[in-house]
Amino acid sequence: MIEERFDAIVVGAGMAGNAAALTMARRGMKVLQLERGEYPGSKNVQGAILYADMMEKLVPEFREEAPLERHLIEQRFWMMDDRSHVGMHYRSDDFNEERPNRYTIIRAQFDKWFSSKVREAGVTLLCETTVTELVRGERERIVGVRTDRRDGEIHADVVVLAEGVNGLLGTRAGLRARPRPDNVALAVKEMHFLPRETIEARFNLRGDEGVVIEAAGTISRGMTGMGFIYANKECISLGIGCLVADFQRTSQTPYGLLDQFKRHPSVAPLIAGSEVKEYSAHLIPEGGYKSIPQLYGEGWVVVGDAAQLNNAVHREGSNLAMTSGRIAAEAIGLVKSRGEPMSAANLSIYKKMLDDSFVIKDLKKYKDLPPLMHTQSQNFFLTYPQLISKAMQNFVRVDGTPKAEKEKATLKSFVRARSWTGLFGDACRFARAWR
Amino acid sequence: MNVESLVRVEDKLYYNRYLVDIGHPHVKVRAHTTPSPQLLALLKACPARCYELNDDGQVEITVDGCIECGTCRVIAEPTGDIEWSHPRGGYGVQFKFG
Ligand SMILES: Cc1cc2nc3c(=O)[nH]c(=O)nc-3n(C[C@H](O)[C@H](O)[C@H](O)COP(=O)(O)OP(=O)(O)OC[C@H]3O[C@@H](n4cnc5c(N)ncnc54)[C@H](O)[C@@H]3O)c2cc1C
Ligand code: SF4
Numbered sequence: 337m338i339e340e341r342f343d344a345i346v347v348g349a350g351m352a353g354n355a356a357a358l359t360m361a362r363r364g365m366k367v368l369q370l371e372r373g374e375y376p377g378s379k380n381v382q383g384a385i386l387y388a389d390m391m392e393k394l395v396p397e398f399r400e401e402a403p404l405e406r407h408l409i410e411q412r413f414w415m416m417d418d419r420s421h422v423g424m425h426y427r428s429d430d431f432n433e434e435r436p437n438r439y440t441i442i443r444a445q446f447d448k449w450f451s452s453k454v455r456e457a458g459v460t461l462l463c464e465t466t467v468t469e470l471v472r473g474e475r476e477r478i479v480g481v482r483t484d485r486r487d488g489e490i491h492a493d494v495v496v497l498a499e500g501v502n503g504l505l506g507t508r509a510g511l512r513a514r515p516r517p518d519n520v521a522l523a524v525k526e527m528h529f530l531p532r533e534t535i536e537a538r539f540n541l542r543g544d545e546g547v548v549i550e551a552a553g554t555i556s557r558g559m560t561g562m563g564f565i566y567a568n569k570e571c572i573s574l575g576i577g578c579l580v581a582d583f584q585r586t587s588q589t590p591y592g593l594l595d596q597f598k599r600h601p602s603v604a605p606l607i608a609g610s611e612v613k614e615y616s617a618h619l620i621p622e623g624g625y626k627s628i629p630q631l632y633g634e635g636w637v638v639v640g641d642a643a644q645l646n647n648a649v650h651r652e653g654s655n656l657a658m659t660s661g662r663i664a665a666e667a668i669g670l671v672k673s674r675g676e677p678m679s680a681a682n683l684s685i686y687k688k689m690l691d692d693s694f695v696i697k698d699l700k701k702y703k704d705l706p707p708l709m710h711t712q713s714q715n716f717f718l719t720y721p722q723l724i725s726k727a728m729q730n731f732v733r734v735d736g737t738p739k740a741e742k743e744k745a746t747l748k749s750f751v752r753a754r755s756w757t758g759l760f761g762d763a764c765r766f767a768r769a770w771r
Numbered sequence: 772m773n774v775e776s777l778v779r780v781e782d783k784l785y786y787n788r789y790l791v792d793i794g795h796p797h798v799k800v801r802a803h804t805t806p807s808p809q810l811l812a813l814l815k816a817c818p819a820r821c822y823e824l825n826d827d828g829q830v831e832i833t834v835d836g837c838i839e840c841g842t843c844r845v846i847a848e849p850t851g852d853i854e855w856s857h858p859r860g861g862y863g864v865q866f867k868f869g
């Protein structure tokens with residue numbers, strides 16, 4: 337198929353792969369990018385919120401060109417029980433700024449556009465090509481890839497593994513472990529279409545203003561998980577995800593959870609009368625800092641979800657993917673400009689640069705949170721939401737009961753459910769993990 | 772309340788676009804007489820309900836509706852119960868929105 341030799345091969349045309357390929361091509365490197373989908377984005381699923389800062393570093397003019405949905409002026413957090421939600425809303429007109437900070441996007445469309453910028457920069461992209469194996473040379477060095485196209489191997493000085501959360505190639509080659517059920521969440525998602533005016537009226541929006549809702553509570557039936565509702569121009573992205581280990585343990589079905597979430601009295605009116613046009617599912621890396629694998633080796637680096645670089649606490653992933661892709665490419669560019677080989681020792685600069693970035697700093701900050709949430713899921717996702725909802729109802733309902741009595745009853749229900757030591761312990765553990 | 776019985780996953784899959792690679796299933800179940808707990812878990816955990824129990828009590832897979840999430844790989848590849856690969860280039864689910 338391809339006789340020529342490349343400076344770099346990038347596996348995957350998602351956020352991380354596109355960032356890496358673009359950055360290397362702009363530094364004059366000869367880059368081949370391989371994508372198994374019919375077009376970039378055809379295999380990718382996201383909520384999806386795009387963080388402008390990280391995108392701007394790659395394509396400064398993206399606001400004028402990219403297919404963006406709505407810029408976010410409001411964020412809602414919902415703590416849900418079966419019939420109610422306790423919410424916190426943050427809405428600010430400051431977000432109606434000239435260069436908005438966050439947008440909703442539709443991944444399949446966005447990736448197609450992002451990829452057009454990558455090709456403009458000179459990258460050779462081959463779609464409909466699944467990479468089946470990494471090719472090793474002397475001293476276990478990765479020297480290229482094998483694809484499912486007929487004509488065999490393609491060689492390059494370095495392979496950038498941007499293959500996403502499943503990361504088949506890296507795990508098959510023994511470069512890192514397979515994702516574990518307690519390290520990844522399964523999210524299912526639907527796209528609900530409604531007239532633009534209906535969405536704006538239901539979410540209290542004008543023009544291209546947008547809002548996102550993150551929801552937790554009994555909707556995950558005691559499993560570690562979250563739901564989300566994001567307003568796009570003419571559709572609503574709605575989904576829910578839980579740890580795979582929890583699905584395995586509880587025998588809950590993903591579509592059962594999604595359906596229940598959609599029927600919730602706080603959610604149903606938002607999507608009433610909509611036409612569903614897609615049902616998708618995808619894994620999300622949730623292991624955090626402690627699950628980050630070896631990031632580089634002889635002739636290879638790994639970026640994005642394949643390296644578990646995903647901040648589940650803040651629901652950030654694509655920005656970490658873009659940033660790690662860009663930084664890996666800059667590191668490779670440095671090694672190349674010195675005329676040195678793509679050895680593990682030389683590529684270790686990628687890790688140093690990443691350690692200095694927000695990517696690793698943020699993941700390190702929350703290193704204890706994923707295990708805490710996973711072992712305490714019953715309390716955080718079932719007991720507390722129910723208690724908080726009951727307390728709120730008690731607080732707002734006017735029924736002739738003296739206020740002091742109400743407060744006492746609320747306190748008692750907390751203590752009965754978790755005991756004083758339990759409550760204190762949970763609070764301390766949470767505070768420590770958050771710090 | 773049994774929500775599951777009310778949800779028809781098959782109907783959801785009709786929204787999606789697929790290019791089925793006939794004769795080349797990308798996920799296979801190892802032959803077995805009695806299914807392992809991991810294989811049984813897939814009956815519920817697979818979001819496209821690709822796994823089903825046949826009349827002999829064995830777990831079978833039909834990959835046509837697979838949305839390529841990898842959940843079954845994470846659960847049942849370590850035990851050797853299934854073999855999991857990506858579909859050949861260009862085949863499988865083609866998301867329009869994602
Ligand atoms: C439901 C959901 C909601 C999310 N919400 C948000 C959000 O709001 N904001 C946010 O920032 N992040 C969010 N994320 C996380 C974000 O989607 C990921 O972190 C990001 O997509 C990772 O980018 P990536 O390039 O590493 O991987 P991907 O985007 O998964 O790209 C990997 C690419 O590699 C290709 N590929 C894989 N293997 C091969 C192979 N062998 N041969 C050829 N090609 C291959 C795939 O087809 C794919 O195109 C969400 C994720 C999910 C699932
Ligand atoms: S990859 Fe996902 S959708 Fe496909 S069979 Fe496995 S669990 Fe089901």
